[in-house]
Amino acid sequence: MVYVLKRLGQGLLTVFLTVSVVFILIRLAPGDPAVAYAGPLATSAELAKVRTQFGLDQPVLVQYGTFLKELVTGNLGTSYSFQAPALQVVLERLPFTLTLAFASILLAALVSIPLGVWMARRTDTKKELGVNVVSIAGQSMPDFWIGILLLSLFAIVFPILPASGFATWAGLILPTVTIAILQVALISRLVRREMATNFASPYLTIARSRGVSERTLTWKYAMGNSAIPVFTALGTRFAAMLNGVVVVEVVFGWPGVGSLIVRALSTRDYPLIQATVLVTAVLAVAVQLLVDLAYPLLDPRVRLGKANAS
């Protein structure tokens, strides 16, 4: 329980730091949001009115205080361009991003775990080197580039899949595959390393000598011990993967948080940017927290209290 609280506190601290950094950055930057909101032709009286309306005429510390107070009550201000509560605008888009993110990580796990096991069984053979080089290539391609290539191949040259948007479930395929490619490259290498270590360890030799089948050896013995590092990696990759989601959403015109923030940035919609950064930060922290708390399910040796000590 103490462990849970401690992890929760750490997560909240991360979120708080993020929010503060965003706030400071926005106030430090050149460029006047009132001008951006009212348009270049606004008179100074109109500008003053806009500033009062959004509290931009207050001292920065007061603005920060108000911001934090509102934050606790879940009020992140009104989006300038949508004329709606910023949090609501972001939360409306969030399901799309989540769908994409979870579909990608699921696909990545389904492909990369068997692939990693396959590689671990053939460590330091020519085949394995080949796959290894391919996986390096996989993690070296810009995701937006893969996206455009897949899009032109499967939506334009062979028009079998929708090019953009989320009209049908088929629209999910291309963006998911695009994001998953990088993750497969990274996770399969990790699985390979973990499994290879386990394959080489004495307990497996003993189990094998006692006649345990190869299948049980691989999936129950070795995988059981590789699961935790791999699972942790899936959790930590989630934050990095959200980066890819942003870019890929733009390529495919996916109506998620990523395309939202690119739009919010071009209109200097500060409340919306704050809300987006905050929501995604909370999301990433929450996923990581869940992964941490799920350890004991995977490994009965880990008791939450003990993990606390390390």
Place this chain on the structure above:
Amino acid sequence: MTTPGVTLTPGPSGPVTPSARASALDRKRVKYSEAARRRSASRLKLWIGAVCALVVIVPIVIAQLLPLADPNAQDLGDRLGAPLVAGHLFGTDQLGRDLLSRVLHGGQVSLAIGVLAVVVSGLIGVVLGSIAGFYGRWADVIISRLLEAQLSLPLLMMLLLVVALFGPSIPVITFVIAIAQWPEVARLTRSLVLVEREKPYVAAARTLGLHRMLILLRHVVPNVFKQASLVILLLLAQAVLLESALSFLGAGPQRPFATWGSIISDGQDYITTAWWMVTVPGLFIVLLVVGVNLLGDGLRDRPRRTKGLVALLKGTKR
């Protein structure tokens, strides 16, 4: 968790006996053959990596010396020209600009940003990492927490925000990429310093009355520096990728030359008529990053000392 198409049990025909199977074999022999294979694999990676990276880097570096059209010279009569036609090796873009020239000049900017960013992030990372590792206590707590916090966040949105706020100039983008990358260096340096500071020479230096900071600067940092610097190539690859993603999203440098990401972004609108506008700059990125990654991988896997290998060879003779 079983998936069709992946054979888990090694077939009777294949030479794919897993290393652990070889319990009947002499252990040293197994080790030797693995080491030898790894050695040749790492050499192969180094070669392929060097070739890939140089194929991209050399033309970029000498772009000014090559007989190329001005990357910004427009020729509206020759828009979206196909590759190998009318004297343009890689064709022209939507304003009739020579694509090869644009890619090479843009590459200079991308590469310069990448190298600078790695230097800056390396400096920040080594300084903070060694402070955290050497001094421990609250310095370690603060730096480690900061590091963890940053690693658990989807950082790209913050980076986009910074670029949007402060303008897409080369210094801003370099700084942003450096900020995104310092945790990797810091984490590595910290773990290396943690090991290093327990070594007897540090205690000896302290007994001799050397100031702690001097020990860190003069003895510990130089000792870990070589190992920490191996990560530089991998960081460079990431920096190039990050820069291309930023410029794809419209947050890349516009002057003096558009970089690869923004050329691809332009090309996306003409994907049906001019495939080369997306493909060519993308291939440059892929070749460069694959090359650099392979080099980094090969260097890391390379057996540390030949001395160890000789000892192994002797050991197998028996």
